[in-house]
Amino acid sequence: MLNTIIKSVFGSANDRYVKSLRKLVSQINALEPQLQALSDDELKAQTTKLRGLVDNGAKLDDILPEAFATVREASVRVFGMRHFDVQLIGGIVLHRGEIAEMRTGEGKTLMATLAVYLNAIEGKGVHVVTVNDYLARRDAAEMGRLYNWLGLTVGVIVPSMPEEMKRDAYHADITYGTNNEFGFDYLRDNMKHERLAMCQRPFNFAIVDEVDSILIDEARTPLIISGPTEDKSDLYIALDEVAREIPVDWLDIDEKVKRVQLTEDGLEEIEKLLIEKGLLATSNLYDVENTQVVHHLDQALVAVFARKRDTDYIVKDGKVIIIDEFTGRMMEGRRWSNGLHQAVEAKEGVKIEPENQTMASITFQNYFRMYPKLSGMTGTAATEAAEFWDIYKVGVVEIPTNLPVARIDEEDEFYKNTVDKFGAIAKAIKEKNELGQPVLVGTVSIEKSELLSQFLDKEGVEHAVLNARMHEQEARIVAQAGRLGAVTIATNMAGRGTDIQLGGNIDYRVQDELGEMPEGPEREEAIARIKAEVAAEKKQVIAAGGLFVLGTERHESRRIDNQLRGRSGRQGDPGLSRFYLCLEDDLLRIFGPDTLFSKMMKSNLADGEAIGSKWLSKAIETAQKKVEARNYDMRKQVVQYDDVMNDQRKVVYEQRAEIMDSEAVDDVVVDMRHDTINTIVGTACPPGSYPEQWDMEGLKTKVEDIFGLQPPFDEWLAEDQVEPELLEERLRTLTDAMTEEKMATNAPTWRIVEKDVLLRQLDYHWKEHLATLDALRQVIWMRSIAQKQPINEYKQEAFGLFESMLDTLREEVTKILFRAELRIEPPQVQSLPELPDFLTGHIDPLTGLDNSNDGDGSELRPELFGSLAGSPRAASGPGGANPDNPFANLDISRNAPCPCGSGNKYKHCHGAVGAKQIV
Structure with a gap:
């Protein structure tokens, strides 16, 4: 107060x-x-x-x-x-x-x-x-x-x-x-x-x-660049069959985060089932040898019980294509991680593509x-x-508005079930349509868009459906959603960033109607006519009440609802917004308070009858706040885990930059060699121990394996007062002399070899380290059973793994350089695989959900970009598109199947870039 x-x-x-x-x-x-x-x-x-x-x-x-x-x-x-x-x-x-x-x-x-x-x-x-x-x-x-x-x-x-x-x-x-x-x-x-x-x-x-x-x-969802691993199709198919046999009472299904876990009883039964089918290496489900099977079984359960066709994904041309949960768009070429996409492919009976390994990642x-x-x-x-x-x-x-907002935001209408709700929506749209008032309908999935479309067909209302199946046209369709009598059904916030003008968008009408008309008096006259028509139509739309925004259900975030409302009432225009809800909506069914259901059912709401109340609106807002808080916690958790990796990422990337900027890295290589010697001697001869306790056989084996040397350790040990430090010093002297001998042959070439080996090994071990951290993050939550904080455990384990990675890196670089045979000619420095061959994903580390957007013009159009960058280039010249590409002017995603029917991705077929990228 x-x-x-x-x-x-x-x-x-x-x-x-x-x-x-x-x-x-x-x-x-x-x-x-x-x-x-x-x-x-x-x-x-x-x-x-x-x-x-x-x-x-x-x-x-x-x-x-x-x-x-x-x-x-x-x-x-x-x-x-x-x-x-x-x-x-x-x-x-x-x-x-x-x-x-x-x-x-x-x-x-x-x-x-x-x-x-x-x-x-x-x-x-x-x-x-x-x-x-x-x-x-x-x-x-x-x-x-x-x-x-x-x-x-x-x-x-x-x-x-x-x-x-x-x-x-x-x-x-x-x-x-x-x-x-x-x-x-x-x-x-x-x-x-x-x-x-x-x-x-x-x-x-x-x-x-x-x-x-x-x-x-x-x-x-972090950004991830990944590369393919080995094919395990048989395992995915076998585990999909197992998942289908599992009764629901063996499972604990969490719809909020799309997670499926076996109950204690289910664990015992599934162990018997897997042994019976010969899928376990040992009789115990959780033996190390069975880790891969257990992991892929978890993903098969998620695919069968938590991922829904036409909501989470669609099957098109024999491929599973993910649907973006926020925009409702298809994301061609994007895949779920950790074997989930393969599990869904096995479920749908389509070709199973190999799994991918993380090569680089970062959160937004x-x-x-x-x-x-x-x-x-x-x-x-x-x-x-x-x-x-x-x-x-x-x-x-x-920021305050330039003109006062004239839009009217009406109370939500509440119905008993989806059929009643959609029937009421169709009637409301028909009434507005007969008045000439344009209607923009916001839905949460393709399924709901198509269901509403059927209701409108029954009412005889002409409409456009904008969803993931036709994202190339979304901006054009949304731009004209303010025309007289227009009815547009849009999945979530499709077409965001496109201005909806009452009476229609002049620029798009000019493009559509006068696209091929040459410049001149006739074109100017036609443009003037279109402007006059739009102005007249705008007056009619304003008289009808402006744009009517209709939400078919509340989103889990209040902000998304406000975005939908905000499409109406621009620059002081009149407008109207209203949401229609029912007990079967996901938000109320999953997150709504139990009292909401009981009170509503006791009220004996008749079929087709609607109610609205402040109490109901308050309950919905409470449910939304719960989800917002949960989503914030999930994002915060992602940041906390990535912060651990981020510190390590900075160290690795800074080290890479220093190596690339250096003409010679001999000082780094020498330090690595000496550190390796200190490590292997320290392991074989622990501080404070006696010579008779030292593992000399292990030390000899290690030195021979890494350096290819057989030093006279027995003679050294026969001397009085021999210390580990003396062994380290003598090994350093031996190895330094060998390196000097190699460098004497051709020092410039040796410098190139050192730099190349160092970069390649750093990249390889960083990639393997990322894979290890991914696996660790998947299982670290189990530490909470022992009353430990998973994030603290993750930090501790990740630090130890990073130290271990650095030790291994030093050893591998030293070993390769000592085993390398120097050529007279400088070796050809091979590049990494072309980066377009890597898969780029935007993947939720908890659910495997990929939220990348590779649509809306991801194809290469040099004629549009060359002049912008200040260096125009011919489309068919070096670094341009394939000159034989008959699809160059089409909006085709680079990861989409090529329209020629070859079965290859567009980027590897007619969309292939002429010049290879330098990586």
Whole structure:
């Protein structure tokens, strides 16, 4: 009560902060007449002038008013659009490294140009991160017109780009790309053997568009680059058959996290069943020899009992394709990890692809925390403000709207079951459709979209269904969702980032209707006609009540619901939003309080009857808060575990960089050799022990194995007062002499060999270490049974494993170099396998869920990107696309099957890149 009174008098902390920024806005506005008086060339020269000020010691804050005023005036001349004052406030917030929460339709993309331009003046690079490749290309092309006009270079990053083009894009002043591609490029760079082959430069500043989707929704699933291992198809099929025979009462199924575990009784029975089928190496289920069988049985149970067809995945052209749980899109070429995808393939009876081993990984949290300055923008962030600050140390600022919001948010309607609910939804849509009011329907899965489509067909309502099966057209369809009488069913937040304008989107209509019409008076006349039609149609839509947003059920996050509502009511337009719920909705069925069910059932709700109450809304909000808290805990847990690996990752990547930058690594090799000698002598001759207790046979074997030497240990031991230190010193002298002898033949070649061996062994052992940590993370939770904290146990075990990895690395490098035969000619340094052959995934370490997005234009289109990066290239030239590709102009995912029917992936068939990438 007291807080409410104080807020009404003084305003909230957010209001006071925004008010304080208006002083800067006044300074920017005061410069407007001065800049309006400049010619185009004089305005363009502002960039050179501002760069000169920065070079002479001025801080970005000092030049902010003039830079913002320059961008505003340039925008008027390039786009015919002038930034609102609230957009200036948002630009200041972005520049200060905070998150700007701005309502849908308020112009976030244009707002970002202010902070991007200001920070790009330093020349250190600005990354603009988008949720998909379509938005990266669109924004780079559209906003690039403004940046290029002001003398800045723009690059865009998409999958399958040749390395040279990608390096050019990263060295532009401003670089657009998706969160996945930025992260994967960081991992790929740290798998390369030459510094010049690396694409990215040091991190500076990133603006994350749809920041809640990228840093919250997708942050539970790390980015992983993996390579194939051996084929185990027979095992997957056999265990799938076993899983199908298991009765449900043997299992403990957790729908919340899609986890399936055997009960105690089930464990005993399954052990008998596996022995009977000859799948166990020993009679005890949990013997070390049976670890692989137990692991893949767990995955088979998850596949059979927790993964649902048409909800979690679909089967298309004989392949299991994952459905993104947040966007509802198909993710061609993406796979679940830890054998889960193979288990689902066995379940569906399709071809089983080999499992993959992790070669590099990082979480989005640790990737984006590497940027010295990070900011973001979205329509919904306030509900997650605590997490943004806790994880990223970034605050959230709510930006006021340019015009008051006129949308009406109605109470939820509650029904007894799904059939009643969907029947009511279909009738409500029909009523609005007859009035001409456009309707945008948000669903949570393909299954629900298609079910609603059937109801609408019965009602005779014409509609468009937008879901994972047709993601290539989603932006175009969503853009026209505000047309008179339009009914659009969209899976979750499909088409996010596309502005829904009442009466229709003029740009898309021009593209669709006048795409092939040449420039000239006729085209201008046709465009004028379309604009007039859109203006007239907008008036009709406003008279009908604006866009009606209808949610078919509540999402587990309040933020996603707010995103859906926010599609209506842009820039003061009228609008309406309403959610329809029932007892069978997943949120209420799994997470709702038990009292909710009992009270509702006792009320004897009649079929088809609807109710709504504040108590019910409160119960739903409570359920959502529970899920949000659980999801936050899961993301926090991922960060805690990856923080352990991150410390080790930094050490390894820094060591790799030092090796690549060094002309010679002989000092590192010498240290490794001496450390190896100290280790093997220390193991055979423990401190404080007597010579007769030493393991001299073991020491002799080890020295011969690693160095190929047979030193006179017996003579050394016969001497008086022999000590382990003396043995170490003599072995060092022997090995140093041998190395000098090898180097005398051809020192330059030897330096190349040392560097190559060191890098390759570091990469190999790091990869094996990652696999070990993956396995450890899967089982470490069992330590909680012994009243121990799993994360603390993981830290301790991971540290020991890392030390062990370093010991093994030293020993292997030393052994290889001593066993190597030096050639007269320098050896050809072989590169790693081409990076496109690796699978890139965005995988949940707990469930194996892959949340990557490889759709929406991941194909290579050099004609779109060359000029943006400042170095245009011919599409069929070196590093370009295959000149014989008849599908070059189609939107085909690089990991999708090639349309020619060869059965190969598009990237390995007609989509193959002409020049091999340097790795």
